[in-house]
Amino acid sequence: MGWSSMTVESIPVEAEPKALVWQGDELVSGCGRRWGRDGVERTVASAWSFPFDAGITSVSGPYSAVYQERGIEGVLLERERVVRELNRSDYQAENYDYPLALGALGDGREVVVHCPDEYNMLEIEDAASGERLTAGTREPRDVFHSRLSLSPDGRYLLAVGWFWHPFGVAMVYDTALALTDPATLDGEGLLPTEAVMNGEVTAGCWLDGDRLVLATGGEGRSGEEDSTLPARHLGVWSVSEGRWLHRNLIADAEPGVLLLPRGDHVISLLGHPRLLDTATGRLVAEWPEVGVPVKATCFGVTHIPSPVAALHPDGTRLAIAQAESIALITLP
Known part of the structure; x- marks a missing residue:
């Protein structure tokens, strides 16, 4: 219909x-x-399926990818044409989601962001040629990068991942700076670690080229007595100002692993879709009749497919x- x-x-x-x-x-x-x-439904003859169980499509260009969400292999496509194979480190690959983002940088160049060599080393590559734009001496931190997303203008990269406990974390990097100094992808980045260490980050997205939304799971508490984002909160961080613009308790549910931006609202997907106000954390609308996977984190021994x-x-x-x-x- x-x-x-x-x-x-x-x-x-x-x-x-x-x-x-x-x-x-x-x-x-x-x-x-x-x-x-x-x-x-219209399907082309070259549609991909097994062994790939997940996919991503660039909103800015003709590129897409299919991959094994808890495996090591993927394929980059330009429309229906195979561009090249993608791979990631097999270390703990069965325990966390494949890190991959497609999109355009500030200069309009379409890129692939992933971790082709090491679980903790982010790389930016030219989508068309495969040229690695972040080649150089690297000393990455011991963190597992998982859910990656570029800001709408391509200036910043958000990486939601985890380190051993396990505990969910988030990092933000300047892509323009990374092209001149790749080692900047190995450090803390633009989001201070202490700002996100009170609550376990499970999801994030960009509202615009400056404002970032992060969500935390776990047991929540109210109050903003320090500069951190507590558990079970929705926070809006300004990269340019280096501070939280809003931090609010999510009263109705855990946030899950996927947030979609819509103006000053976000759509959270855990069990069913919910529309949340980023300035207050309040529930605007929900659709319990539309079921989605109940996936709380991007890691875990039990694999639940992402929404x-x-x-x-x-x-x-x-x-x-x-x-x-x-x-x-x-x-x-």
Whole structure:
């Protein structure tokens, strides 16, 4: 069926999509599948499947990737053409999600950000040629990078990961600086460690080129007696100001591993989608009838697949992949 004014609508699928992104009013999966306004699925002959169980698509260019979320192999695609194979270190790979981001830097160059050699060493590569843009002497910290995302202008890189306890952490890096001094990807970065050490970071996203949202899990408490983000809180950090703009207790649920930005709100996906106000942490809306995986962290011995969702650029529609359909939510 096509789109409608209903709050929640459903598009049948032959198999659960591994990735979703909006291109105009079409939904596109990273595996060569797409759905138009009529809701009809169209699949190219080269669509990828086994052994890949996850995918990502660049919102700025023609690149996508499919990979093993808890494995070491992946494939970079330019539309349906295979560009090259991707790999990561096999150290603890079965215990945390594959670190990978696609997008454009400030100069418009499409890049791949991943950890091809070591679990703790971030690299930025030219998507088209494979040229490593961060080659040099490196001494990375002992941290497992997992969920990576570039700011909308490509200036900053967010890395949500973990270190041994295990405990979830977040780091922010200047990509322009990293191209001239790759070793800056090995240090603390632009987000002070002490700012995120009280609560375990489980998810993050960019609201814009300066403001970053981080969410923490665990047992929550109220108050802002220091400069840290406590457990079970939603915080908005300004990179330019180097401080928290907002820190609020998430009253209704744990945040999960995936946040999608929508103006000054974020969509949290844990069990079902919720719309949260980043300035207050309050629940704006939720859709309990739309089920998504209950995945609290990007690491863990038990692998739970990550939610697959895409927000339309105009902020009006949210698409969520499910086993037999794509749920389409019309947002308030």
